[in-house]
Amino acid sequence: MPFTLSPISHSIAEVDGFYCDGIRAGLKEDGLDLGFIYTDTPAHIAALFTTNRFQAAPLRHFQNHSIKKTNFILVNSKNANALTGARGVADIEEIVEALSRKWDLLNPVMSSTGVIGLPLPKEKIIAGALTFNLEERDDDRFARAIMTTDTFPKKVGFKVTLDDGSSFTVAGVAKGAGMIDPAMATMLAFIVTDGAVPFGDMEELLHEKVETTFNAISVDGDRSTNDTVFLLSNGKSGVYNREAFAFALERVMHELALLIVKDGEGAQKVVAFEVRGAKSREEAKRAAKALTNSLLVKTALFGEDPNWGRIAATIGASGVECDEERLLIAFGDVVVYNRGEITFDPATEERAHKVMERSEFRILCDLGMGEGSFTAYGCDLGYDYIKINAEYRT
Amino acid sequence: MPFTLSPISHSIAEVDGFYCDGIRAGLKEDGLDLGFIYTDTPAHIAALFTTNRFQAAPLRHFQNHSIKKTNFILVNSKNANALTGARGVADIEEIVEALSRKWDLLNPVMSSTGVIGLPLPKEKIIAGALTFNLEERDDDRFARAIMTTDTFPKKVGFKVTLDDGSSFTVAGVAKGAGMIDPAMATMLAFIVTDGAVPFGDMEELLHEKVETTFNAISVDGDRSTNDTVFLLSNGKSGVYNREAFAFALERVMHELALLIVKDGEGAQKVVAFEVRGAKSREEAKRAAKALTNSLLVKTALFGEDPNWGRIAATIGASGVECDEERLLIAFGDVVVYNRGEITFDPATEERAHKVMERSEFRILCDLGMGEGSFTAYGCDLGYDYIKINAEYRT
Numbered sequence: 133m134p135f136t137l138s139p140i141s142h143s144i145a146e147v148d149g150f151y152c153d154g155i156r157a158g159l160k161e162d163g164l165d166l167g168f169i170y171t172d173t174p175a176h177i178a179a180l181f182t183t184n185r186f187q188a189a190p191l192r193h194f195q196n197h198s199i200k201k202t203n204f205i206l207v208n209s210k211n212a213n214a215l216t217g218a219r220g221v222a223d224i225e226e227i228v229e230a231l232s233r234k235w236d237l238l239n240p241v242m243s244s245t246g247v248i249g250l251p252l253p254k255e256k257i258i259a260g261a262l263t264f265n266l267e268e269r270d271d272d273r274f275a276r277a278i279m280t281t282d283t284f285p286k287k288v289g290f291k292v293t294l295d296d297g298s299s300f301t302v303a304g305v306a307k308g309a310g311m312i313d314p315a316m317a318t319m320l321a322f323i324v325t326d327g328a329v330p331f332g333d334m335e336e337l338l339h340e341k342v343e344t345t346f347n348a349i350s351v352d353g354d355r356s357t358n359d360t361v362f363l364l365s366n367g368k369s370g371v372y373n374r375e376a377f378a379f380a381l382e383r384v385m386h387e388l389a390l391l392i393v394k395d396g397e398g399a400q401k402v403v404a405f406e407v408r409g410a411k412s413r414e415e416a417k418r419a420a421k422a423l424t425n426s427l428l429v430k431t432a433l434f435g436e437d438p439n440w441g442r443i444a445a446t447i448g449a450s451g452v453e454c455d456e457e458r459l460l461i462a463f464g465d466v467v468v469y470n471r472g473e474i475t476f477d478p479a480t481e482e483r484a485h486k487v488m489e490r491s492e493f494r495i496l497c498d499l500g501m502g503e504g505s506f507t508a509y510g511c512d513l514g515y516d517y518i519k520i521n522a523e524y525r526t
Numbered sequence: 527m528p529f530t531l532s533p534i535s536h537s538i539a540e541v542d543g544f545y546c547d548g549i550r551a552g553l554k555e556d557g558l559d560l561g562f563i564y565t566d567t568p569a570h571i572a573a574l575f576t577t578n579r580f581q582a583a584p585l586r587h588f589q590n591h592s593i594k595k596t597n598f599i600l601v602n603s604k605n606a607n608a609l610t611g612a613r614g615v616a617d618i619e620e621i622v623e624a625l626s627r628k629w630d631l632l633n634p635v636m637s638s639t640g641v642i643g644l645p646l647p648k649e650k651i652i653a654g655a656l657t658f659n660l661e662e663r664d665d666d667r668f669a670r671a672i673m674t675t676d677t678f679p680k681k682v683g684f685k686v687t688l689d690d691g692s693s694f695t696v697a698g699v700a701k702g703a704g705m706i707d708p709a710m711a712t713m714l715a716f717i718v719t720d721g722a723v724p725f726g727d728m729e730e731l732l733h734e735k736v737e738t739t740f741n742a743i744s745v746d747g748d749r750s751t752n753d754t755v756f757l758l759s760n761g762k763s764g765v766y767n768r769e770a771f772a773f774a775l776e777r778v779m780h781e782l783a784l785l786i787v788k789d790g791e792g793a794q795k796v797v798a799f800e801v802r803g804a805k806s807r808e809e810a811k812r813a814a815k816a817l818t819n820s821l822l823v824k825t826a827l828f829g830e831d832p833n834w835g836r837i838a839a840t841i842g843a844s845g846v847e848c849d850e851e852r853l854l855i856a857f858g859d860v861v862v863y864n865r866g867e868i869t870f871d872p873a874t875e876e877r878a879h880k881v882m883e884r885s886e887f888r889i890l891c892d893l894g895m896g897e898g899s900f901t902a903y904g905c906d907l908g909y910d911y912i913k914i915n916a917e918y919r920t
Contacts, residue, residue, distance in 0.1 A: 186842030186850050215838050215850050217866045248835025357839050427821075427907075428915055435916030441642025444609050445751050448580030454578050456609050472611045474643055489618055513821075515909050516918070521822055522829030522908070 134295045135376035137383065143287035145269035148326040149173045149368040152305075153268035154277025157260025159210040159246075159253060166260045167277035169205045169322055175366035177202050178334040180342055182359035185410075187385040189213040189220025189252075190242045191360065196221065200331070202239040204320065205362065206231070207278045208257055209307070214357035223252045230258045235266060241486035245307060245320055245358050246280055271305055273274025278307040278320060281520055286391040291508040292327070292380045300327035300369035302380040307389040308395075321346065321388055322360040327377050328367040337378050338363050345385035349393045349424070349509045361385075395507045402435055402450050402509060404494040407447075408502035415452040417506040419497065422450035424510030438484035440468040440476065447497060458500030463487045471500060528689045529770035531777065536779055537681035537697040539663035540696035542720040543567045543762040546699075547662035548671025550581070551654025553604040553640075553647060560654045561671035563599040563716055568632050571596050572728040576753035581892045582635045583607040583614025583646075585754065590615065594725070599756065600625070601672045602651055604640040608751035617646045624652045624866040629660060639701060639714055639752050640674055665699055670910035672701045672714060677913055686721070686767075686774045696774040700782040702789075715740065715755040715782055721771050722761040731772050732757050739779035740832065740864035743787045743818070743903045755779075770797060787903045792910025795827055796903060798888040800839075804898035809846040811900040813891065816844035818904030820897040827906035834862040834870065834877035852894030865894060 140146045154167035177199060182189045190213055206227070228240040244252070277283030289303030308319025338361065341376050346361060363381075393402050405423040410416035423429055426446040430523045432439040440461045447454055457472040464487035468476050530826045548561035572594060575585045584607055600621070607614045622634040638646070669679030683697030702713025730754065740755060757775075787796050799817040804810035817823055820840040826833040834855045841848055851866040858881035862870050881887050 175583070183845075184839060184842040185845070185848050186838055212835070215835060215863070216868070217850060248839055249863065249870065251868070326882070357842060427911070431915035433910055434912065437916065441609060444580055445578060445642055448578040448751060449576075451577075451579070454579050456611060469609070469643065474610070474645070476643065513912065515912055518825055518828065518907065518909055518912065521825035522831065 135373060136293045137290045137380055138293070140289040140291050140301065140303065143271040143275065143289040144169060144322065144324050145271040146289060147301045147303050147324050149366045150273040150324050151266055153264060153270045154273035154275070155260055155263060157208070157256050158210060159256060163213040164273055164277035164354055165209050166257060167207045168261070168264055168273040169274070169324065169364070170266045171203050171324070171364065171366045173366040173368055174201050175324070175364040176200060176329070176333070176334060177241070177330045178338050178363045180338055180361040182357060184359070186215055186357045188244060188358040189216050189224060189433055190244050191358065193221050193224045194241055198279045199239045199241060202241050204237045205243060206240060206242040206261060207243040207320065209278050209280050211244060211250055211252055212246045212248045212358050213244040213252045214248040216249070216251060223254045227254055227258055227261070230444045231261055234262060241362070243279065243360055243362070249359060262313050275305045275355055278305070280307065281397055282307050282395050284395060286388055286395070288384055288387045290380050290383060292376045294371065294373050294376060298371040300325060300371045302327065302377065302384050304384045306392060308392040319346065319359060320394055321385070322362040323362065323381070323384055325377070326366055326368040327381045328370050328372040328523060329365040329377055333374055333377070334363050336363055337381055341378070341382045341385050345382065346508065349389045358491050360381065390509060393511050396511035397520045398514050399511035400491065400514065401512045402492045403433055404507050404509055405510065406496045406505070406507045407499065408496065409499040409501055411502040412504040413506055414504070416504040417508070419447050419450045419452045419499070420506045420508035422446050423495070424508045427487045427513060429512065430513035433488065434487040434514040436485055438463050438468060438481055438488060442468065443495065443497065447499070452499070453501050454499050455501065460498040460500065462496040464493050466496070529767060529773070530687045530776055531684045532683050532687070534683040534695065534697065537665040537683040537699055538563060538668065538716065538718050539665040540683060541695045541697050541718050543760045544718050545660055545663050546668040547664045548667035548669070549654055549657060551602070551650050551891065553602060553650060558667055558671035559603050560651060561601045561668040562655070562658055563668070563718065563758070563800045564660045565597050565758065565760045565831045567760040567762055568595050568597045569718070570594060570723070570725045571635065572732050572757045574732055574755040574803050576751060578751045578753070580609055582638060582752040583610050583618060583891060584638050587615050587618045587754065588635055589635060593635060596635050598631045598734045599637060600634060600655060601637045601714065603672050603674050605638060605644055605646055606640045606642045606645045606752050607638040608642040610643065610645060613645065615909040617648045621648055621655070622653055622822070625655055628656060637754055639672065642751060658864060669699045670824040672777055674701065675791055676701050676789050678789060680782055680789070682778055682781045684774050684777060685772045688765065688767050688770060692765040694765045696721065696771065696778050698778045698782050700786060702786040702838070713740065713753060713786055715872060716758070717756065717775070717778055718758040719771070720760055720762040722764050722766040723759040723771055727768055727771070728757050728759055731775055735772070735776045735779050739776065739783045743783045744900065761792070784903060787905050788904035791914045792908050793905035794885065794908065795906045796816070796886045797827055798901050798903055798904065799891070800888055800899070800901045801891045801893065802899040803893040803895055805847045805896040806898040806900070807900055810898040811845045811902070813841050813846045813893070814902035817889070818902045819825070821907060824904065824907035827882065828908040830879055830882040832857050832862060832875055832882060837889065838863065843891070846893070847895050848893050849895065854892040854894065856890040858887050
């Protein structure tokens with residue numbers, strides 16, 4: 133491999149030219165709720181947005197302006213600025229204009245997460261943002277400021293060193309804990325690099341890598357109005373190698389995605405559903421995603437019950453080509469159903485149960501129909517998910 | 527209307543020529559677990575089965591024999607006889623042969639519900655079934671014998687009287703509480719009539735009426751391996767009118783479907799999601815079904831939180847054509863979002879919350895895009911669903 137990857141101790145704050153911080157603007161009842169990312173060298177920006185038909189105002193604002201280059205992203209939590217119509221976009225214009233009177237901002241971008249359908253408290257946001265210190269580098273405070281029901285901040289970063297000793301850094305911060313499903317990230321993620329990444333590569337690699345990372349996770353099958361992944365490259369290192377960057381980008385996205393599942397509302401387990409032997413990769417993906425979204429599978433995970441019948445039934449219901457004489461199901465390395473043969477005696481059940489007691493494990497489903505494979509990541513569904521979501525607003 | 531419908535006090539037991547009962551065969555730890563339906567005059571039988579690719583053994587047995595006429599259905603709970611391979615079908619053959627040595631049975635049919643992937647306890651079933659009294663008429667015991675996590679028996683029936691004073695009866699019994707979703711019944715239902723229904727009408731009307739009844743309900747989005755709706759007509763009344771029969775059949779199916787949602791595992795509320803103004807009926811159905819299956823919507827129902835943003839986000843995520851400037855959302859008659867205008871002040875929120883305190887209510891979503899409409903029926907998701915499903919086997 134013509135490069136090495138080493139984890140960095142912080143995240144965005146360690147990428148050359150990038151600054152960030154989080155403050156309290158009074159949107160939440162307590163805690164940080166407003167943050168920024170600033171780059172002293174304007175960065176190319178590539179974006180992926182939700183497939184939800186009701187795209188939130190910040191997503192429409194970004195697309196209205198066809199932004200390709202920026203030096204500033206403003207992020208608030210608590211209010212999603214979604215289903216807020218023309219007013220939602222006008223509020224953003226007003227906010228970025230106010231900030232542009234103080235600083236030299238190039239195409240400022242806004243990003244929001246929180247409750248849908250409430251007008252943005254723009255006065256509080258402007259007043260708070262005007263207190264930003266653009267020379268601050270605190271990605272922990274930034275990561276906390278963008279949290280909603282998240283229980284911990286999510287950040288990661290790698291330094292990429294090429295064979296000739298030159299290096300660049302790729303780092304990201306994300307939020308997300310509920311309303312997490314396929315079909316795009318269903319969360320906010322901000323990934324920045326000082327690598328000199330050509331814009332074409334940024335867009336191409338972002339689309340390619342999202343499939344196996346953010347699009348491979350699900351907490352609850354709900355897809356938000358605000359899902360966004362931004363990738364910023366300010367090129368300050370002057371260094372670039374496509375293979376190394378692609379590898380590092382995937383690692384950053386994969387780790388952020390798993391952090392989101394790990395923080396799935398009320399979740400105690402991260403489970404990799406590995407579907408192999410499907411007719412096609414598309415069918416493997418469909419079955420794997422169905423497994424991450426089945427309530428009966430998720431409650432069995434919570435109960436640590438190796439109820440493989442629910443796994444089989446979910447695969448069968450997903451509509452993929454399958455045959456009970458060819459299906460194999462294993463919890464970790466414990467095979468519970470082997471191509472028509474039920475291997476589920478009490479001793480096997482106990483071994484499978486032991487696997488499920490772990491906080492992270494793998495469930496393998498080999499369909500035995502072809503060569504397609506896909507791994508999706510899900511979590512259990514317990515009492516706390518209900519508690520969090522039945523009481524979110526009140 | 528050239529006919530009148532009047533509810534009957536029992537169900538299958540009141541239909542001329544039909545007999546039924548439930549007994550305890552020792553499959554469950556306690557309670558009734560084995561039942562039968564017998565008709566003294568062989569009946570035409572039409573069937574609808576799950577679209578799950580792993581069809582359970584009883585479904586394969588029925589289709590292997592291309593059964594069109596029968597006089598006997600045997601139903602067990604506790605064991606689904608699913609994912610049991612060739613042995614599952616052979617077990618059924620052995621059971622019906624044993625019973626045929628005692629009684630004159632025409633193409634006996636078996637139906638099973640319960641845990642997937644365990645061999646059928648056929649000795650207990652045979653021993654239990656041989657104690658049946660085929661002259662018994664106890665549809666309450668039959669309805670109880672086929673229950674799994676159901677908390678109450680589900681039965682309904684109507685006497686249909688034509689203008690000329692002649693009459694026939696349509697009645698049904700169902701079970702189902704979890705693993706309930708679209709794409710076919712996802713439950714067991716047995717509907718019988720003494721009407722002289724032509725076989726073509728039986729099949730045609732069963733397919734037609736399932737769309738707005740059993741296929742319009744969802745408890746948890748999971749689709750079982752055993753879903754079955756049987757319709758039996760023994761023609762004993764000699765009476766038939768297509769319009770009257772179609773009407774009565776739909777009523778029976780609709781009421782059984784609502785009883786299933788009402789008994790949705792842990793559910794406390796039945797909610798009708800009425801989607802209007804979609805581009806097509808198909809789109810209305812897609813949006814309505816998505817609402818019944820959204821965890822965030824279901825937990826908001828449980829919390830009695832009129833969180834209309836989740837309703838909007840789910841419609842947007844369902845992929846149907848929509849526009850936030852045309853969408854209208856109402857809880858009962860309380861409009862909370864009106865075509866771009868947020869009408870959600872504290873007084874409105876309180877009124878919407880009051881609607882949600884009811885055990886049954888309607889949520890209207892008018893997309894304002896066309897003429898398509900569909901109503902789907904769902905329920906809330908609370909702590910008890912988790913409790914039931916995390917502890918089902920253990």
